[in-house]
Amino acid sequence: MTPQTSPTPRRYFRWQPDQQWEAYLFILPALVLFAVFVAAAMAYSLVISFADYGLTGIKGFVGLRNYQGLFRDPIFWQSFRNTAFYIITVVPIQLFLGLIMALALNQGIRGRTVYRLIYFMPVVTTIVAGAIVFRLLLATNGPINNLLSDIYALFGLPFKDINWLGSTRYSKWAVVVLTLWKNAGFTMVVYLAALQGVPQELYDAAETDGAGAWARFRNVTLPLISPTTFFLLVLQMIGAFQLFTEPFVMTRGGPANSSLSVVQYIYNAGFRDIRMDKASAMAWFLFAFILLFTLIQNRLQRRWVFYEAG
């Protein structure tokens, strides 16, 4: 680029006659679909969130009333706390499990392709089918309680049936277990790819310097896969914020809203209670919250994410 004497403002969509205008044609179909079904819909939902909206359209604008109503709504905050619980349990456990599985399958153990297949299978399984199986497993007189009861009996202890899905104490854990089962395989696959990108020379060098297995893991593997960890962290955090299907099919948010996630509450408000205005306000509040969280993570990554020079 030659330096110019007169400063030109930076423009993203500057038309130049010699530009390949056909390129825009190629992306036009996708762009039109995106504009109509995503961008326009999102913009309209932002408008609705400031309006009194019914089945017949916008009845009037109410400023911040829908947002103010949220702050006074105890169920909204309950769903928010539930979602926070899902985030602080699901995200770390899933990263940990995925990494452990990836490390194990990165060794030259026999039949590792089969194991990879097995662990990845839930990712491509329909969540509803998985949830039905888990509901049967977790039933009060189901296999998991029977197993626990056998284990208790081994130690001569009485076992009281745990109501996994029907008590406020355990319902969230039932959702967490299903979510982990469903998603850990994805984490594993991404970690596997990252592990295979760590150069063998570094391990050899570390070993020559007398580093043991833990030291090699701590000082070579972890820093080198930290960009992957960051990517997974952001992705899963957003996924956990938007958790819907898992609690919806496992517990319907119950009992006593104890497993209700924010997104399910949005769904209830919009499609059960016909309050699209309230639902839109919640959705935009959630969006702002996720955006804020992701920005914070982005800022924090400088302290622990290691990018290879060059």
Place this chain on the structure above:
Amino acid sequence: MNVKRLSGVLLLVMVLAMLVSACAPVAPAAPAAAADSAAAPAAGETTTLTWAFWGSPEEAASHQRVGAAFMAEHPEITLEYWNQPWDDYFTKIQALWASGDTATIPDVAFLWPTPRYAAEGVLENLDPYVEASGYNLEDYWPGLLDSAMFEGAHYGFPRDIEVNILYYNKDLFDAAGIDYPTDAWTWDDLQAAAEALTVKDASGNTETYALAMEGGKFLKWVNQNGGQILDDFINPSACTLDSPEAIAGIQFFTDLLNDGYAMRPADLNQAGGDAAVFQSGQAAMIIQNTSRVSAFNAAAMNYDVVPVPTPAGGKRWNGAGGAAWVMSSGSDSKDAAWTFLSWLQSAEGGQKLYTEAGEIFPALQSVATSPAFMNDQPPANKQGIITEAESSDVGGFGFFPEWGEIDGSIVGPGMDLVWSGEATPADQVPVVCEQFNAFLAENGYPKP
């Protein structure tokens, strides 16, 4: 023009063609719809009505049989069916109404809860049609029409009435060696029978529960005992579930659950619902509406029904409500829609056909007492169902738009804790009422 340019032009043409063809079916539809609404059908022409209902293919087939019978009587009207599964129905019909396109809006639709939609302005006030045609509102069960009213006007006619009765498995009563229930049973009789009917295995797991009932039906006990959930069902100012009578009614059911006689609602749900546990013999009695009859008859079960036992000094009470036929305010053929709607809800028309098919317990009393319902199919004690239906009254739900939200987000979830045994009624009901009252205040109730 080089090749690259040419391909670009061709691409542009293709894209434009796609856009145009995508729009094509819409373009001519608009004037057609406008013409429809403007011109009344002349003699000899047929009017086409869109008729919306939810349900499985079997349920749809039943509606279509009724529709065919109507068209045979009224050749001037053609029905088009709009059928969706229950899970999609409400989302999709809301989208149709929101579109405002009279060509696609259903003229007559099956709907619940009616007041919520009436408040949105998408339903037609039926009172002028009732007045003009002299349609008989007296034949409905008491309190039933209230469930489809909004601001004092009728916006729908319930097709059936939910009559919750006690089903009992005769084989299990015989095995326990106790007498069958009667119309005179009280709560004490029910409790004593429950104790005798509950069977546990050696390790303490329950093999047979005496009773299974969905948690959502608990207002039966409350109202039987003289309590009610709201001080006013149209314009409420307070939750009254914390009255001593109401709490005692909730306590009765809670005791059955905590004593292990009744199946906890969460377990019932996991086990596949009351019909499943009744048929498999896991529950000796269930409390449910008449919709289960055809399944139990098909399974050739040895069962009968009685009215639900009442507390000593209490009363019978059945919450009057049912999904209703409504007319869209955006319908472009309202007169024809009324002809169809009033035929559906007539003793010789739809009501009789649905009842004969064993689909419903009819909304019209004259149909319930006619041979269409009083046939020789089981259950034997059909009079017991009539007895329970005669006690129908308001009190099952509020008739204001936000009721569904209160029920779905506050009352139902709040009572879950009682049914699961985590909280006592005395502790939990005031908490529910507090949230309930806060919600009413937030939404401006009572309205001036």
